[in-house]
Amino acid sequence: MTNKIKKMGYKKPSFIENIAEKIGLIPNLHKDNDQEFDQDMRHFTDEEVAQMYENFPPPEKWDNWVEYDPKVWPKKKKTTYQIVPTTCFNCESACGLTAFIDKETQEVKKFEGNPHHPGSRGRNCAKGPATINQITDPDRILFPLKRKGKRGDGQWERVSWDEALDTIATRIRKAIMEKRHNEIAYHVGRPGNEKFMNWILQGWGIDGHNSHTNICSSGARFGYNLWYGYDRPSPDHSNAKFILLISAHLESGHYFNPHAQRIIEGKMKGAKLATMDPRLSNTASMSDYWLPTYPGTEAAVLLAMALIILEEGLYNREYLENWTNWKEYLQARHGDKEVTFENYITAMIAEYKEFTPEFAEKESGVKAETVVEIARLIGEAGERFASHNWRAAGASNLGGWAVARCLHFLTVLTGAVGAKGGTSPNSWNKFKPTQPNPPAPQKVWNELHFPKEYPLAFFEMSQLLPHFLKEGRGKMDVYFSRVFNPVWTYPDGFTWMEMFADESKFGLHAALTPTWNETAFYADFVLPMGLASERHDLNSYATHGGTWIAFRQPVLREAARRNGNPVELTYQANPGEVWEEDEFFIELSWRIDPDGSMGIRKTFESPYRPGEKITIDEYYQYIFERVKGLNETAKADGFTGQFAALEYMKKYGAYEIEKGESYKMNEKLLTEEQLKDSTVDPNNNVIRKNGKDIGVLINDKAMVGFPTPSRKNEFYSQTMVDWKWPEYATPTYIKSHIHNDVLDKSKGEYVLIPTFRLPTLIHSRSGNAKWLVEISNRNPIWMHPDDAAKWGFKTGDLVKMNTDIGYFIDKVWVTQGMKPGTVACSHHIGRWRRPQDKTGNRWATNTVNIESDGKGGWKMNTISGIKPFESDDSDSKRIFWKDGGVHQNITHAVHPDPISGMHTWHQRVRIEKPAPNEKYGDIFVDTNKSHEVYKEWLSWTRPAPGPNGERRPLWFNRAFTPDKTEGGCYYINDDKK
Numbered sequence: 001m002t003n004k005i006k007k008m009g010y011k012k013p014s015f016i017e018n019i020a021e022k023i024g025l026i027p028n029l030h031k032d033n034d035q036e037f038d039q040d041m042r043h044f045t046d047e048e049v050a051q052m053y054e055n056f057p058p059p060e061k062w063d064n065w066v067e068y069d070p071k072v073w074p075k076k077k078k079t080t081y082q083i084v085p086t087t088c089f090n091c092e093s094a095c096g097l098t099a100f101i102d103k104e105t106q107e108v109k110k111f112e113g114n115p116h117h118p119g120s121r122g123r124n125c126a127k128g129p130a131t132i133n134q135i136t137d138p139d140r141i142l143f144p145l146k147r148k149g150k151r152g153d154g155q156w157e158r159v160s161w162d163e164a165l166d167t168i169a170t171r172i173r174k175a176i177m178e179k180r181h182n183e184i185a186y187h188v189g190r191p192g193n194e195k196f197m198n199w200i201l202q203g204w205g206i207d208g209h210n211s212h213t214n215i216c217s218s219g220a221r222f223g224y225n226l227w228y229g230y231d232r233p234s235p236d237h238s239n240a241k242f243i244l245l246i247s248a249h250l251e252s253g254h255y256f257n258p259h260a261q262r263i264i265e266g267k268m269k270g271a272k273l274a275t276m277d278p279r280l281s282n283t284a285s286m287s288d289y290w291l292p293t294y295p296g297t298e299a300a301v302l303l304a305m306a307l308i309i310l311e312e313g314l315y316n317r318e319y320l321e322n323w324t325n326w327k328e329y330l331q332a333r334h335g336d337k338e339v340t341f342e343n344y345i346t347a348m349i350a351e352y353k354e355f356t357p358e359f360a361e362k363e364s365g366v367k368a369e370t371v372v373e374i375a376r377l378i379g380e381a382g383e384r385f386a387s388h389n390w391r392a393a394g395a396s397n398l399g400g401w402a403v404a405r406c407l408h409f410l411t412v413l414t415g416a417v418g419a420k421g422g423t424s425p426n427s428w429n430k431f432k433p434t435q436p437n438p439p440a441p442q443k444v445w446n447e448l449h450f451p452k453e454y455p456l457a458f459f460e461m462s463q464l465l466p467h468f469l470k471e472g473r474g475k476m477d478v479y480f481s482r483v484f485n486p487v488w489t490y491p492d493g494f495t496w497m498e499m500f501a502d503e504s505k506f507g508l509h510a511a512l513t514p515t516w517n518e519t520a521f522y523a524d525f526v527l528p529m530g531l532a533s534e535r536h537d538l539n540s541y542a543t544h545g546g547t548w549i550a551f552r553q554p555v556l557r558e559a560a561r562r563n564g565n566p567v568e569l570t571y572q573a574n575p576g577e578v579w580e581e582d583e584f585f586i587e588l589s590w591r592i593d594p595d596g597s598m599g600i601r602k603t604f605e606s607p608y609r610p611g612e613k614i615t616i617d618e619y620y621q622y623i624f625e626r627v628k629g630l631n632e633t634a635k636a637d638g639f640t641g642q643f644a645a646l647e648y649m650k651k652y653g654a655y656e657i658e659k660g661e662s663y664k665m666n667e668k669l670l671t672e673e674q675l676k677d678s679t680v681d682p683n684n685n686v687i688r689k690n691g692k693d694i695g696v697l698i699n700d701k702a703m704v705g706f707p708t709p710s711r712k713n714e715f716y717s718q719t720m721v722d723w724k725w726p727e728y729a730t731p732t733y734i735k736s737h738i739h740n741d742v743l744d745k746s747k748g749e750y751v752l753i754p755t756f757r758l759p760t761l762i763h764s765r766s767g768n769a770k771w772l773v774e775i776s777n778r779n780p781i782w783m784h785p786d787d788a789a790k791w792g793f794k795t796g797d798l799v800k801m802n803t804d805i806g807y808f809i810d811k812v813w814v815t816q817g818m819k820p821g822t823v824a825c826s827h828h829i830g831r832w833r834r835p836q837d838k839t840g841n842r843w844a845t846n847t848v849n850i851e852s853d854g855k856g857g858w859k860m861n862t863i864s865g866i867k868p869f870e871s872d873d874s875d876s877k878r879i880f881w882k883d884g885g886v887h888q889n890i891t892h893a894v895h896p897d898p899i900s901g902m903h904t905w906h907q908r909v910r911i912e913k914p915a916p917n918e919k920y921g922d923i924f925v926d927t928n929k930s931h932e933v934y935k936e937w938l939s940w941t942r943p944a945p946g947p948n949g950e951r952r953p954l955w956f957n958r959a960f961t962p963d964k965t966e967g968g969c970y971y972i973n974d975d976k977k
């Protein structure tokens with residue numbers, strides 16, 4: 001065995017492994033007697049993957065598939081199924097599912113993976129098959145409901161879809177006619193349909209999109225965007241040589257199952273995996289290196305690695321020279337120096353000289369030699385360095401966005417940007433649909449979503465909406481919450497409750513949701529929307545170096561069609577009257593503008609039958625027939641006629657647009673046609689045409705480049721300078737709001753890490769999935785034994801966690817899996833309902849009492865935990881767990897990063913033992929204090945306008961981009977300079 005092989009981690013097979021490999025029980029990983037990386041000996045071809053699923057029913061048998069019922073064995077009871085593909089809805093990954101529908105009863109009996117889905121390739125995590133729990137949950141909402149009595153009282157009556165639609169449409173119509181466009185908003189928790197809501201809301205002409213992204217991922221997005229104009233990474237894990245994750249990515253990170261399977265593939269081929277996480281997550285436990293950084297110090301470690309790569313010459317000179325804006329940097333920051341590449345490297349080394357491995361160790365607690373070792377491994381991996389940072393550090397710290405920026409710095413230094421085995425921009429692996437009758441961008445700007453104070457906020461400042469309403473900045477006349485539960489998921493839920501209860505702040509609140517949640521309790525209409533197998537959506541995500549689309553479809557509707565009993569609308573096939581957003585919003589749009597006089601209806605007319613309402617089949621056919629290669633593939637599969645592409649998608653549920661050719665797309669050459677009448681900026685070689693940047697000259701070749709002002713990776717950001725943050729013009733380490741320097745340990749102050757998710761849970765939608773709740777149903781405080789000993793805690797003891805605005809009382813779990821000096825609490829447990837609420841999520845909810853003193857003081861305490869209950873599901877009597885955990889988020893104040901706008905989740909907490917009268921689950925919050933904290937963080941912002949009166953840099957993407965015409969809503973005209 002060579003030294004090189006030893007270094008790559010070769011492990012001699014055991015006797016049992018040898019035998020098992022020889023007789024074919026497990027794949028032979030050792031057939032060439034080494035795991036030399038470049039031999040790619042464990043590369044799974046598509047055919048190999050298909051072979052793994054050879055026992056899955058072949059598509060030609062999907063209308064008539066017979067299985068024996070394992071539960072009655074040894075009796076042989078046959079069931080004949082129809083198999084219909086759809087897409088999982090239980091995280092963003094959109095893995096393929098197949099629904100097994102009993103042909104006799106037309107009931108869905110189970111869900112399995114879909115081997116024809118290029119992202120998930122037949123595999124799912126626990127949450128995919130648990131979709132069956134959700135659709136059979138005895139507590140689900142089956143019919144539209146309208147509140148009786150006061151909002152929040154918990155009284156409801158069943159109404160028709162017509163009544164709900166007409167009431168809401170009349171109110172929206174009035175608001176638009178009265179030019180109150182900004183009083184209409186759609187606020188989404190779990191999105192799922194590519195561009196559908198852009199089409200709807202821009203069709204209405206409103207700036208009405210609000211999202212959950214600022215409590216989720218916008219910190220990381222901002223950091224990536226500053227570099228290269230794309231806001232998410234798409235790591236090519238399976239071809240990587242070194243993988244660095246800043247999150248619990250294998251278990252709960254972004255694109256969980258599709259990425260996890262490719263990370264393991266990469267590891268099986270010899271890649272090394274390192275994970276930065278203060279908690280020994282499942283991901284960290286699967287890693288070659290666990291780096292338990294003190295929270296918020298990740299950027300310091302990454303910059304130390306960058307310095308080593310620079311000093312030791314491990315960088316990719318060609319990439320840095322061609323694809324970073326180094327000349328601009330030298331001119332702006334080192335005007336006294338000659339503009340040479342050597343001076344660029346020297347200047348960068350000087351810029352980061354304080355980031356020694358010892359400094360990184362001091363800040364993070366990770367040993368200096370480990371930092372050096374990993375930096376060298378990254379440098380050696382070169383272009384095959386894959387990495388990801390999603391929520392985690394980017395979503396937790398003041399300046400958390402700098403973590404993604406410093407991580408991408410390593411990707412740039414190694415030249416791994418967009419390389420095979422490296423990290424591409426997510427947009428290169430994601431499909432963009434072409435929709436019928438595309439509406440023009442809206443001509444209004446909603447400052448309740450993008451206020452002047454946060455001009456660089458990457459997404460809507462949704463966590464501040466209740467504070468904006470509280471201080472009278474505006475109102476919401478019609479507000480849709482869609483699979484969105486801010487009362488429970490967001491920080492400061494009591495302020496949300498105060499605002500929801502006030503009809504002068506929220507005029508009409510319609511909750512579009514598949515299941516009861518704490519926010520729906522404060523709605524006027526609760527409108528049941530379909531789960532994964534009950535709705536249409538188009539999905540496409542960057543799971544690997546390839547591009548695919550998947551089709552979420554209502555499986556009973558599709559089965560009915562195949563059986564010759566088509567229905568007109570999805571709710572006619574679904575349980576009860578559960579509908580779907582797509583048809584709901586098309587119908588609502590027609591009712592807002594019944595005669596077409598408002599100019600709204602035209603967007604929602606059929607592209608095939610002029611003047612008629614578009615059908616759901618027409619909407620998707622229009623998109624699918626424009627997908628590269630899909631018509632031809634459908635034809636080759638035997639589909640003919642106008643709806644061939646749609647029928648193909650209904651049959652297989654997914655389509656692979658391209659397989660991993662999308663590397664280095666920044667090097668794509670501009671065509672002669674594109675270059676015609678273009679000019680080249682002599683300062684930076686940017687190619688312009690008709691006032692737009694279209695590319696850049698690199699070594700005399702006209703290439704498309706990146707969508708930044710320089711068309712390159714921007715080591716130096718003039719944008720940050722122009723928008724009043726010159727101190728952050730280059731990648732920087734920003735000390736977090738929970739840095740050790742600001743915690744007073746003598747007073748018991750610790751950092752609470754509330755950002756992790758147990759891998760079997762779904763944000764706030766696990767409560768109707770009994771299998772998932774059975775596995776995970778508590779959220780204790782993770783505490784290292786040294787800390788527990790200091791406090792005298794043992795597992796199960798009560799602990800009082802004091803936040804800036806209140807406290808919650810939880811139990812301690814003593815574990816070596818926590819970094820000493822930090823504590824953690826999973827954020828997906830602690831669901832509740834009040835005695836007056838409709839029964840919902842009884843597998844997971846505590847019954848609580850909530851009291852307000854009317855002056856901002858709120859108390860919650862647990863009346864009872866989870867109990868067995870009578871229902872049609874016999875399992876509901878077998879519930880053995882009682883502890884539903886504690887709702888921690890409601891005790892957190894809003895902490896919006898003044899630049900990215902991201903809520904910074906980590907909390908300074910003061911730990912103490914509760915008083916004898918304080919009980920598990922007790923919560924207290926003072927919303928006056930939470931408003932003060934909001935104002936304090938607001939005071940740190942540097943408001944718009946930027947250059948030329950802009951509200952936001954024109955080159956930054958914005959969700960639902962408004963009209964950018966000069967002098968229009970994108971500019972603050974009063975303040976224009």
Ligand code: SF4
Pocket residue numbers: 088089090091092093094095120123124125126127128129255256257258
């Ligand atoms: S990772 Fe799990 S929850 Fe997410 S889409 Fe895939 S199967 Fe569903």
